Amino acid sequence: MSDLKPDTxxxxxxxxxxxxxxxxxxxxxxxxxxxKLKRDKRFWISATMVTIFxxxxxxxxxxxxxxxxxxxxxxxxxxxxxxxxxxxxxxGCDYYTRVIYGARTSLQVGLIVSGVELALALFLGSASGxxxxxxxxxxxxxxxxxxxxxxxLGSILVLTLFHGGGPVVIALVIALFAWPDxxxxxxxxxxxxxxxxxxxxxxxxxxxxxxxxxxxxxxxGIGPVLVFSAYVIGSSAGxxxxxxFLGVGLRLPAISWGLQLSVADTRxxxxxxxxxxxxxxxxxxIGAWILLGESLRDAMDPKLFGSSGDV
Amino acid sequence: MSDPLMDVEGLEVEFRTEDGVVKAVHxxxxxxxxxxxxxxxxxSGSGKTVHARAILRILDSPPAFVTGGEVSLDGTELFxxxxxxxxxxxxxxxxxxxxxxxxxxxxxxxxxxxxxxxLRLRQGLSKREAKAEAIDLLKRVGIPxxxxxxxxxxxxxxxxxxxxxxxxMAVALDPDVLLADEPTSSLDVTVQxxxxxxxxxxxxxxxxxxxxxxxxxxxxxxxxxxxxxxYAGQLVEIGPAREVYAKPAHPYTAALxxxxxxxxxxxxxxxxxxxxxxxxxxxxxGCPFNPRCEYAxxxxxxxxxxxxxxxxxHASACWHWEEVVR
Numbered sequence: 310m311s312d313l314k315p316d317t318x319x320x321x322x323x324x325x326x327x328x329x330x331x332x333x334x335x336x337x338x339x340x341x342x343x344x345k346l347k348r349d350k351r352f353w354i355s356a357t358m359v360t361i362f363x364x365x366x367x368x369x370x371x372x373x374x375x376x377x378x379x380x381x382x383x384x385x386x387x388x389x390x391x392x393x394x395x396x397x398x399x400x401g402c403d404y405y406t407r408v409i410y411g412a413r414t415s416l417q418v419g420l421i422v423s424g425v426e427l428a429l430a431l432f433l434g435s436a437s438g439x440x441x442x443x444x445x446x447x448x449x450x451x452x453x454x455x456x457x458x459x460x461x462l463g464s465i466l467v468l469t470l471f472h473g474g475g476p477v478v479i480a481l482v483i484a485l486f487a488w489p490d491x492x493x494x495x496x497x498x499x500x501x502x503x504x505x506x507x508x509x510x511x512x513x514x515x516x517x518x519x520x521x522x523x524x525x526x527x528x529x530g531i532g533p534v535l536v537f538s539a540y541v542i543g544s545s546a547g548x549x550x551x552x553x554f555l556g557v558g559l560r561l562p563a564i565s566w567g568l569q570l571s572v573a574d575t576r577x578x579x580x581x582x583x584x585x586x587x588x589x590x591x592x593x594x595i596g597a598w599i600l601l602g603e604s605l606r607d608a609m610d611p612k613l614f615g616s617s618g619d620v
Numbered sequence: 621m622s623d624p625l626m627d628v629e630g631l632e633v634e635f636r637t638e639d640g641v642v643k644a645v646h647x648x649x650x651x652x653x654x655x656x657x658x659x660x661x662x663x664s665g666s667g668k669t670v671h672a673r674a675i676l677r678i679l680d681s682p683p684a685f686v687t688g689g690e691v692s693l694d695g696t697e698l699f700x701x702x703x704x705x706x707x708x709x710x711x712x713x714x715x716x717x718x719x720x721x722x723x724x725x726x727x728x729x730x731x732x733x734x735x736x737x738x739l740r741l742r743q744g745l746s747k748r749e750a751k752a753e754a755i756d757l758l759k760r761v762g763i764p765x766x767x768x769x770x771x772x773x774x775x776x777x778x779x780x781x782x783x784x785x786x787x788x789m790a791v792a793l794d795p796d797v798l799l800a801d802e803p804t805s806s807l808d809v810t811v812q813x814x815x816x817x818x819x820x821x822x823x824x825x826x827x828x829x830x831x832x833x834x835x836x837x838x839x840x841x842x843x844x845x846x847x848x849x850x851y852a853g854q855l856v857e858i859g860p861a862r863e864v865y866a867k868p869a870h871p872y873t874a875a876l877x878x879x880x881x882x883x884x885x886x887x888x889x890x891x892x893x894x895x896x897x898x899x900x901x902x903x904x905x906g907c908p909f910n911p912r913c914e915y916a917x918x919x920x921x922x923x924x925x926x927x928x929x930x931x932x933x934h935a936s937a938c939w940h941w942e943e944v945v946r
Contacts, residue, residue, distance in 0.1 A: 504680075506723030512678050514738055514789060515711035517704075524737075528728045 342532075345608040352608070355600035362594050365412035374406040377564060386580055395586045399572060408586045411566040414476050414559065415594055418549040419542035421480035426491045427538050429484070431527070434495025439503060439522050449496070456489035461551060468557040476549070476565075479558050483545050494537055498530035505529070532609040536602045543598030550591050566591045624651025625694060625829055626675075626714075626797050632688030633667070633674050633853075642900040644670045644684065646853040649927075652797065652829050657820070659832045659844035659861070661876075663897055667853035668833045672799040676714055677706050693796065712742060715795040719802040721782035725774035731758075731785050732770030735792065742793050757788040761818055780811035784818065791822060798823075798830045804839070816843055837876050841865045846933075849873050852898045852908035855927060859934030869936035869945050871913045907939070915940040 346352045364371055380402035387397040395404035437448035463486040468479065502508060503526060511521050552558035553567025554574075561568065566587040573583035633645040645667040652658050662668040673679045675691050677698065691698045693713060701709070710716075718724040726734060732754060739750035751770070758766035761784040774782060783803065790798055800819060804812040820843055823830050834840055840847050840861065847864045849857040849872065857870040868874040875893045895912035898904070904911055910920040919939050927937045930945065938944060 506718060506720060507726040509678060510716075510718055510724035510786070511726070513676055513710050513716035515707050515709075515742055515793075517707050520741075525726050529726070 342608045349604045351600050352604035355597045358597035359601055362412050365409055366416045369409050372409050374409050375403045377406045377410045396582050407564055408590055410564045414565040415546040417476045418480045419546040422484045422545035423538045423541040425484040426488050429488045430491035430495040434492040435499050438496035438499030452489040452492050460486040464552055465557050473560055479549055483548050491537055495534055499526050502526035502530045536606040539598050539602035543595040547595050625654045626652040627692045630689040633670050634685055634687050635683045637683055640901055644853050648855050650848055655827055657823055657830045657832055657844045659840035659847045661840045661847055662850035663835055666850040668850050669801050672801055676710055712793040713795055714797045715790040717786055717790045717800040717803045720806040721786045724786055727774055731772050757792055761788045779807045783815050798828055801833045857936045863934050867945055869930040869941040870938045871915050871944050872909050874944055915943055
């Protein structure tokens with residue numbers, strides 16, 4: 310035990326130490342996600358489908374549609390033909406055109422619900438997760454109580470009271486009952502982010518609470534929230550169709566898959582094609598968003614791909 | 621003894637857990653002088669990390685609460701300050717360095733992004749000035765091709781480089797006190813020595829003082845001017861590094877010294893301190909070290925010994941320090 314001094318003799322600056330070349334790809338967190346997405350077939354399939362639906366909503370004319378309101382009552386309930394690809398509906402409108410135009414309503418509702426929920430969740434979820442204490446208590450208990458009201462049931466109730474409404478109103482009503490889900494997710498993400506090393510380090514360097522939340526906690530945790538937003542777009546498009554089908558949502562002359570299904574229901578199974586086409590499009594739209602969400606989730610989950618995530 | 625720069629006085633921290641209240645830090649007092657390196661030595665659970673977080677007031681409350689004591693920096697008491705005033709202190713007056721640089725750097729920003737933000741936020745520099753300053757800082761901590769490194773993301777850096785970046789950020793605002801919490805424990809042995817050397821030279825070249833928190837006695841002896849030994853949340857010995865090393869006055873310190881293997885002696889078994897680290901929920905009565913102590917007598921089971929002067933600036937909390945020194 311004579312000379313205990315550890316070897317701390319001065320060592321020349323670390324010129325020998327270089328970045329490992331294999332990892333020197335200048336990968337950001339999002340770069341890493343993109344690299345995984347590129348290899349995922351589900352991503353390409355769903356992204357293509359989502360793009361097609363968005364085009365349908367924005368410029369339906371690209372899809373060789375006719376005037377959706379140019380209906381000829383003499384041509385009522387024609388079967389699919391070269392002239393009318395999906396046949397015509399009970400009022401003699403070109404069904405293909407009407408189905409294509411339906412995408413706009415569905416997407417509009419999906420995007421509004423998702424956007425409103427995201428905004429609410431970022432605000433309420435962050436506040437409750439980050440500040441904790443009585444704020445968390447208040448928001449979380451309120452969300453729990455609200456959560457116990459089924460979305461569809463609550464929406465039916467409210468829409469019945471207001472005798473339906475346009476797509477915006479329906480979207481807001483759905484969001485009104487669906488927000489607790491995403492709020493809980495944001496809260497969880499914020500709570501876990503709060504305990505990360507970089508959050509603590511940022512505090513020791515004098516970042517204020519709000520700054521840490523905005524610059525460190527949310528950017529690191531936003532991934533799963535965006536994934537969930539994609540699901541919400543799909544599921545609320547489905548909810549709108551459901552509500553409209555039940556007669557509390559959109560009314561004519563609006564063009565909506567739910568409305569088409571509800572009319573088709575009166576002549577089923579005699580005119581089964583009236584039921585088939587809007588159902589198919591609705592399923593594809595919901596499926597596309599869910600698949601997109603799933604591929605994003607897998608790309609962002611380091612546990613599934615064994616990447617070098619900080620878990 | 622000149623007035624200390626930072627004074628910790630009777631610090632008490634407790635964790636309120638479901639199983640009961642744990643005293644993580646109990647009656648801790650010490651003074652940190654200007655330009656000094658004070659090593660705080662202790663095993664896991666000794667309260668060394670908790671005490672540093674308590675000083676900066678970044679404990680997770682709940683479950684951890686400061687329940688007593690005072691920390692003052694240059695005469696300013698820290699605990700009565702409001703959060704905004706504390707934000708100004710953090711980083712600029714008291715900075716902290718963490719064990720694992722890869723978790724302390726935010727993975728979504730580049731090194732430059734994080735450094736430049738810090739400098740712009742805290743020193744009001746323009747983007748261009750901040751970038752130049754960041755490059756200077758990286759050079760100061762011995763990072764080659766600093767300008768390139770600014771563009772790197774944390775996961776692209778080796779542990780040593782990443783910790784140098786953290787050191788650069790910790791000293792960026794020219795703090796009076798650096799709390800270094802096991803700054804080398806997650807690094808390769810070869811890199812450890814380099815980072816320690818860097819820290820030592822930074823302290824020597826500036827007016828900064830450093831509290832070096834470590835579980836490694838050899839590191840403490842090599843780096844520190846003084847060593848404070850903590851056991852079960854309490855200060856059990858404090859003194860000049862050389863004295864504590866040559867003439868430990870607490871059985872725990874003495875046992876730690878004995879447990880360092882000597883390369884010249886062939887030993888069947890590595891010497892270790894008998895028994896297990898204390899369970900803070902069920903501390904023994906009296907001196908917390910008594911179950912593992914070879915000197916323990918009846919009084920040790922009854923009463924905690926006070927911190928007594930055992931030499932020049934050297935104090936120990938042991939009823940039998942005279943036997944230990946001998």
